[in-house]
Amino acid sequence: xxxxxxxxxxxxxxxxxxxxxxxxxxxxxxxxxxxxxxxxxxxxxxxxxxxxxxxxxxxxxxxxxxxxxxxxxxxxxxxxxxxxxxxxxxxxxxxxxxxxxxxxxxxxxxxxxxxxxxxxxxxxxxxxxxxxxxxxxxxxxxxxxxxxxxxxxxxxxxxxxxxxxxxxx
Amino acid sequence: xxxxxxxxxxxxxxxxxxxxxxxxxxxxxxxxxxxxxxxxxxxxxxxxxxxxxxxxxxxxxxxxxxxxxxxxxxxxxxxxxxxxxxxxxxxxxxxxxxxxxxxxxxxxxxxxxxxxxxxxxxxxxxxxxxxxxxxxxxxxxxxxxxxxxxxxxxxxxxxxxxxxxxxxxxxxxxxxxxxxxxxxxxxxxxxxxxxxxxxxxxxxxxxxxxxxxxxxxx
Numbered sequence: 001x002x003x004x005x006x007x008x009x010x011x012x013x014x015x016x017x018x019x020x021x022x023x024x025x026x027x028x029x030x031x032x033x034x035x036x037x038x039x040x041x042x043x044x045x046x047x048x049x050x051x052x053x054x055x056x057x058x059x060x061x062x063x064x065x066x067x068x069x070x071x072x073x074x075x076x077x078x079x080x081x082x083x084x085x086x087x088x089x090x091x092x093x094x095x096x097x098x099x100x101x102x103x104x105x106x107x108x109x110x111x112x113x114x115x116x117x118x119x120x121x122x123x124x125x126x127x128x129x130x131x132x133x134x135x136x137x138x139x140x141x142x143x144x145x146x147x148x149x150x151x152x153x154x155x156x157x158x159x160x161x162x163x164x165x166x167x168x169x
Numbered sequence: 170x171x172x173x174x175x176x177x178x179x180x181x182x183x184x185x186x187x188x189x190x191x192x193x194x195x196x197x198x199x200x201x202x203x204x205x206x207x208x209x210x211x212x213x214x215x216x217x218x219x220x221x222x223x224x225x226x227x228x229x230x231x232x233x234x235x236x237x238x239x240x241x242x243x244x245x246x247x248x249x250x251x252x253x254x255x256x257x258x259x260x261x262x263x264x265x266x267x268x269x270x271x272x273x274x275x276x277x278x279x280x281x282x283x284x285x286x287x288x289x290x291x292x293x294x295x296x297x298x299x300x301x302x303x304x305x306x307x308x309x310x311x312x313x314x315x316x317x318x319x320x321x322x323x324x325x326x327x328x329x330x331x332x333x334x335x336x337x338x339x340x341x342x343x344x345x346x347x348x349x350x351x352x353x354x355x356x357x358x359x360x361x362x363x364x365x366x367x368x369x370x371x372x373x374x375x376x377x378x379x380x381x382x383x384x385x386x387x
Contacts, residue, residue: 041301044301045252046252048254073338077255079255079256084346084347085345086249086253086344086347087342088256106256110255147258147262
């Protein structure tokens, strides 16, 4: 009797835990973490955003466009340094393989956010939406923060592990 | 006789290899000794630093000859433009870290001047540049000028820049050298650093450059 009741409570608890955890992963599509926008002086009209895009699904996830209500234009760009020359090219789409992640970090993939509609300062948040090839959207917020060079947002320890600028030569 | 020939050939081959090896070793040794350049400046400093001719540029305080004819400070120069949201802020933030590291090691008179040369004068006014560089460090100087003047500086530095196509909004990117140019107190192109710069390593290399300059200046 007592045992049966415990079992019932236990199974209810397990059910509840399962429900809560499935709720927190309810967005069973691609997700974004560690999104931030590099703070810039007020008169600078082009900002860069960085993030990690996770694809926990079993199919490729492609971002085919990005928008922010706080900027007139937003695009995905790729910076590279080839033979000592920095270049930046617009990317029509970025694709993350099933189960993979894509890190958008200084010196590589980044969001190019152009012409802020109002001043954007350190400590603000920026709303960003990714438009996926599936027709779905993925919205997230990015913190605006000031960052240096080597010590940008790299919490991973060794500073050479994650060279922020990709050397291609 | 064929056996003798074979032995002689083998001997000759061994001897040739020995000579080639000796010449190569001597060559390597000569290269290392050529200028007395410290090991840590190899790949950064030039054996024969080229004298830069002064070019009229514009800064926040008006016209300026760059590099100044009676220059006494070292200069660390980065090329770029303010509409560059990724690489340029990264380089300037990185240079600010190098500056902070150097401040802990050098007197103010020994500190280099950090310069950001905008290759996009159409969009980068001297006022905008001043605001931009001050965001990274109060002591940074922003310079620009007419395209011919920028071209003259770039050519002397061995630097490169190229405008990308304008899009429907008139926006464009500029490809540009992402190196940090080191100019000595005589206004000579002393060397080049490749970012990202480790602040401590760069500070040590800079001190090495100063010592080498003191030893070899004429």
